[in-house]
Amino acid sequence: MNAFDGSPTETMRSFWAGAICWPIFFALGLITGVNEGMGEWLVEAVGFVVGWVGFALASQMMAKLAGREAAWPRFIAAWNWATIPQYAALVLLSAPGMLLPVGFAQVLALVAVGYAMWLEWFVTKQALGIAGASAVMFVLLDVAIGLFVQGIVGRMTM
Secondary structure (H helix, E strand, O other), rough: OOOOOOHHHHHHHHHHHHHHHHHHHHHHHHOOOEEEEEEEHHHHHHHHHHHHHHHHHHHHHHHHHOOOOOHHHHHHHHHHHHHHHHHHHHHHHHHHHHHHHHHHHHHHHHHHHHHHHHHHHHHHHHHHOOOHHHHHHHHHHHHHHHHHHHHHHHHHHO
8 A cells, every 4th residue: 555645647647557457357258258249248347337436436435425435536546456466356357257157257256356356355355544444444345336237238238
């Protein structure tokens, strides 16, 4: 957390993490067989951006409600950059699942999701300086936004 000063410039630059994660996001789609046509790719791309920016905006409001609005720029910078190892873990643990028995592949995917959620919780707790239970609420907000966006994306690609 000491690497993030919370300046507006640093916060804006941290959104480059989304550009780094974008190809990883599509690799996950290829691994899981979700992205199959150009139209699906386009809808998934829009969903990716909406989910990323949607969480940033919603978390800013949530930080304000928690009395931690001043810490939000530092938090969102840390959250953005922490997403890269989350995506990397998802790909690294999902890719072998294409060659392994289904049960083992599901365990690897569960480990990857568990790691991603733990890392997000840890970054949230540290960057905002809040209790663990409060950090869980930010993680749940991110999950809810992700599920909502994916639900819409799924309907659009049917």
